[in-house]
Amino acid sequence: MKIDPNNWLSHLKHLPEDISNYKTCTYLIALEGWRRGLKLKFHMKPSTAIGPSARFSLSDGKKQHFFTVSRGDKVTNEAIRICSNKPLTYKYLSKNNVPIPEGKSFDAKTSNEEIISYAEQIGFPLVLKPSDGSSGRGVITNIKNIEQFKEALAEVKENQGFKSVIVERFIVGEDYRVYVVGDRVVAATRRTAANVIGDGKRTIEELIEIKNKERRKNPFIKNRSIKINRDMIDWLKKSNKTLSTVPEKGERVFLRRQGAYLKERDPVDITDEMSDHLKAIAVKAMKSIPGLTHCDVDMLVNEKTGEGYVNEINSRPQISNHLFPLEGLARDVPKEIIDFYFPETKKTPRNDFFYFDFNPVYDAFRNRNVKELTIPDIPTEPQIARRFRLSGNLRGVNYERWIRRHVIRLQLNGYLKHLKNGKTSIVVSGTPENIDSFRNIITNQAPKKAKVTRIIEKSWDKPIKIGFEFKKTHPDSDFKQLEAAKNEIKKLKKEKQTYENELKNIMNSKTWKWAKRIQKISGGENSY
């Protein structure tokens, strides 16, 4: 069960830190296009919502496509409208004979009595969900009797404030997310209830801890730890287990009931195992919605009978579950999406040597003083990369500014970092000629007070971030730095105030005033 990053796509191993959830999806699709040489721009959304779902565009010079997270402009507005309305989605699906769970939707005007009587009529277990909710919000599954149903109805309508609801038959089965592009299933993930696999030595509690550690390494679920609570203990009790039970080696212990605690589920890739029958249903489902060309189809699958039902279509899904499965192979959905929008770049070699930084884009849009931002094109000419490790006196002597001038002129990418051991590391990529000039410059020149005593050069094969960054010396102690900076500012402000007061006193002193007056008078004479 150990997470094997080798299952992930090797070209995505070096992602910028601190990118998660929707940001990951946006970033990965943008990155795929950019690495094929397409021009990439980020646009501040015309709508005012402030969220991580930045709009971006890719262009090959002839045509431009716009994307919001994973959805591009080959999906029509009508399709988006249908998908965000579940009753309407069901209408289109059933019209096209796509299997959906039996059920009915009720608008805000329907009385609770009417809804309850319908529930009794189709029988339990049932699912109750809002018509316009998303990502599992307000969904209550496995409602077993009329009391539970009444409670659920009050919860969804009153506490959570959803007006219109759907009542449908609860289908016992696995939850699949199936990504369809064009007329093909390109990735399918089963969302398995949270579980651990025994090693014959550790208790369930210890195994959960290990599992959480692994989850934190996964860009898709790093913020979704499995939390031990009453529900879990009760659930384990049903199979005569407690948190201190030691499961046998290889034994899989489910920690949650299926369909509960949706965020704790494991993404497991099943693209190869999924039957053609089920794949055909997913493709048919997508095609039932006019104007929908790629999307995620949520299915409930009874793995014993092989039957599946479509219960949601998401036109703007997260795709990282397909890219970072906890088990199984990663599926390159970004590649499929870019192939679909820019088929002529299918054969373009992807330049995995470079990536771009995403966080400055967010910083730039944060205060809304920037409307559009263009990422530098990926270098087309062959580049080499080198790491120079410099010893000498390079701190506090304007070395960084001096280096900045040269890297801009030579169009080098990379970074400079002062290391804890007193040395300075400079990683640069550029054309071989420019790297040669750079080597010459840092070897033979330096700003006034700087002194380089030794340079060790090495080749460099890790991906390079486009642009040139001056890295902080201790990235792990930002808070400390912040504190220090705060104090320093306080001190400086005080000092500045003192000086300002002193200066004011002097200005107000007689001598100065007199001198100043004369200056003014003579100034008047000067102005011809």
Add this chain to the structure above:
Amino acid sequence: MKKFSGVSLPQLTEEIVRNARKTRLDAFAVALEGWRRGLKLKWYTKDTPHFDDMIIFGVNPPGRLFSLSSDKKTHFFFRTRGDKVSNRAVEIGSEKGDTKIWLDKAGVPVPQGKGFPEDATDEEIIEYSRTLDYPLVFKPTNASLGNGVVTNLQNEAEFVAALNYVRHELGYKEVIVEQHVSGKEYRLYVVEDQVIAVYNRIPANITGDGKHTIEELIELKNYERRQNARLNSCLIHTDQEIVDFVTEQGYSLDSVLEKGKQLLLREKTNVSSGGDPIDVTDETPNEIKQIAIDAVKAIPGLHHAGVDIIVNEDSKIKQPAVVLEINPTAQIGGALFPLRGKARNIPAAIIDYYFPETKGIDTSDSKIYFDMSTVLEPLEDRTAIEVEVAPAPMGKLYAKRYVVIGDVQRHRYHRWIKKQALDRNLNGFVKNMVFDEIEVIIAGTDKKEVDGFKQVLKQYPQGSKVVKIQEEVWEEPVTVGFEINERYNTSTLRAAQYSLRKMHQELARLTKQKNRIEKDISHVFNSTSWKFSTPIRKVGEIVKGKK
């Protein structure tokens, strides 16, 4: 403290240009004018292909290359020069010899003289000098900022010395020999057939008060220059040239200059070497203005440029003025922030020329601007090569300052305020004041929305306890967008990193300010006059003791 005595443009105050210095000021002033008229503004790094066909020079960190677009067209700019200026014109402007040939051909008065190529012999040049009347000027063909220009050579001995200095010591082989026209130097800014600004550049100078020494007076003058947006990057540096020049006039740096006496410190008039820009647009006779207009017309494809002239005081020459130089990428800070006189709106004239359809839009009472340093941040480390500035709100801007008192310090509340403001198309910021107060600046073109925001502030759903809201009209400039000026948001690592960067910026600014004040103080204390005056000496001793 005395402000500089020139009158700046109301829409271009010291605060607005705070993050735009030197050549960035030129670009910013033009870009801001276009942006305020509703044009789309984009900034670029040097890596962008858009400027491949345009001559640009210098290191150019971000903030010098930009474009402005209307629905119909886009124009690219390098500092003050737009893409209507042909490359040929830029080339001609950068070669003084060429400029002269073109001007002469069109009948524009220029000093008599001749350019010599790299391989010309010294003898050849000296030979030519004998055909002209002294005094003469000797200068390199293509050095800028007045470097290596030797003026007022009275005889052949001085001429030969100058030749040796420029050609052999400085190494400028391509040179020009010309007549020295004595008179005052002016820079005119011309757009097509109009002179927008004329300023006189007086060489670095001081005026005595009978108390301070020359060295002290230079420092005092620098203090005044620091208050001026254009001049604060061009202080008077006491170098050998100044020492020599002062000595020649019979003084030393320690001499106390007599009251009312103006002492020139150099011959060079460039603002960058300490010269004073003084606006004389209204006083300049049309006859002189016409010469500058003709000069710009004489260079094909130029259209707008700075023209340096000397108004002739020499009876031997017939023309009222001669053109010395043409600068297609002129710095305009001197005209925007003159040391004396009125600021002239060159940016408006440039935008009028490129986008005549926006001529009617008056930006003179505009208070909206954008912060150069945050907008250009993604370009600084080249994570981006183009940045488009969010559009300026069009129409009259109303602004209010609300001080909200109560349990209002929570970051969530501030984020909510930001969202409410942006949802309503309002600009401004929120800032912590004291433990139970925040300051909210709200600016927008819809007065009702701005006034109504007072009610909005009370409506936070999670029930922040607003006790009281004070309001007043806000007259200061406002940046576009909405910022939460929260220095201490350390809730997440990302926020902390962001705050850290902001703090470092502020730290750098404060240090600079502090150093300046420190320097000013130390000079005042060291001045003789101060030593003999008693009032606040104790303070002085404390400060001295500190060092």
